[in-house]
Amino acid sequence: MPPRSNPTARQQRLGAELRKLREDAGLSTEQAAALLDTKRTVISSTEAGRHGTSPERVRRIAFVYECTDQALIGALVAMCGDRVRGWWEAYEDVLPSTFLDIAELEWHAQGLRVSTMTHMPGQFQTEAYARALFDAAIPALPPAEYEARVAHRVQRHEAIDRPDAPPYELVVHEGVLRTEVGGRAVLRDQLNHLMTAAERDNVTVQAIPFSAGAFPGSGQSILYARGQVARLDTAELDRATVVEFIHAEAQLCKYRLQLDEMQRIALPPEKTLDLIHAIASQL
Template identity: 40%
Template sequence: MKSREAAALLGADAVQMSQIESGVAGVSAERVRRLAAHYACTDEALIDALITMATDRTRGWWEEYRGVLPPVFADVAEVEHHATSLREVVITHVPGLLQTADYARAVYTYMVPGLPESKLAPRVEHRMRRRVVIEGDDPTPYETLIHEFALRIRVADRQASRVQLQQILDKIEQGHVTVRIIPTNQDGFAGADASMMYVGGPVPQLETVLRDFPTGTMFIDAETQLRQLRTLFRKVEEMTLEPRASRDFIHRMTKEL
């Protein structure tokens, strides 16, 4: 439907419809159901999930950073907050959800040369606060596939690397974080550009993949692309060590430092 047709269906004016479509204004459960009926959507699980999203007025901790950091920082944290599961592939850096403050600071300092402390500090703080999704009484299941290369790069110094590896081991011991290592001597691994975070949704139609590019973070939700990325994730997973062997691998690396 054209915007004016949707507005008429919902009993809204053009301004209200524009605000709903742009995400500036919310939409009621009744209006979501009306639209679903018009589009002949009979998937009740999807409709209920959409209504939950549309009527959620929770002001998350990430809102504190809107206007302080680029919008994508808050967007990523919000997506993670609503995830039912998180699965990640990382090749060149330790995953953000597992980084120590020193590691994150070193990465931001290097990637954005000349960043003043007034902008660096909130970036590091935000990254540390993101860890809330894998901590606490009700953590989100989290699995990450990490290339050995990412663990061996010293973004800061030897001590910072040792502390970073120990933090990963500590998270593994908590029981709800699964880490699998891709060793550098693994034959047939051609996934150097496979980094992604696969975000599980309450229903398959609301799954999302986050991928970082030089131009910024892309949020992917088209089913065709998601299918390809699910396949890619499985291919990378086939190249990893089992979780116990991965834990032992990281432990040996820590002792080497």
């Protein structure tokens, strides 16, 4: 499988973190280039994720920038090693890059916290459920991209199902559980699929009932991916047709608090499964 021709989200994040280290050290690109015996353009390209770097180079950069956070240095070194030729790269020529970036983010996360208010999370969608969602697109998707989106959506479950899968915490609104995407039979199968997924040791599912009323974060879905160190956490938000990746600590803190509150008001996992089973049995 050939590597992606454009920088991946992981490469861009590594470059952004190296830029932060330089700025924290009070160095300009010219000063950093002189200290590292390289060209200013190499510094800029590396920080943009366009120019690859080695573990040894990252350690050298950290030394020159006087970074003493060994946990962070180790995490950055891991990000620049031989990267996984992920399954998502097969879709490079047919899907928007954000689809690939989300799959890559999920794959490398140390833990995932997800809230969804409108439809089932992509990681757990059945093929029929995913098809029903993409069937509703306006304008209609080209056939090749339609099939690729469905296949990519279903394949995202690999991040949760693999033997070394990270912890996954899902908070889903009751409205999602009751919305008949694709019809009653499709929803029933989808709910059964979700209940099966909830049996995995690494998966926790909680439902926010209608009776909970208003709560923080009720207007959007959140995917929060924990990095190897807290500084490398990422939140992914869907804003209409725009996918946004959040790295700023103040915003990350806000989304962590929102997810904490959602989990607090949601039904515990046992009662959530009872609710899902009750809804499925009515279909």
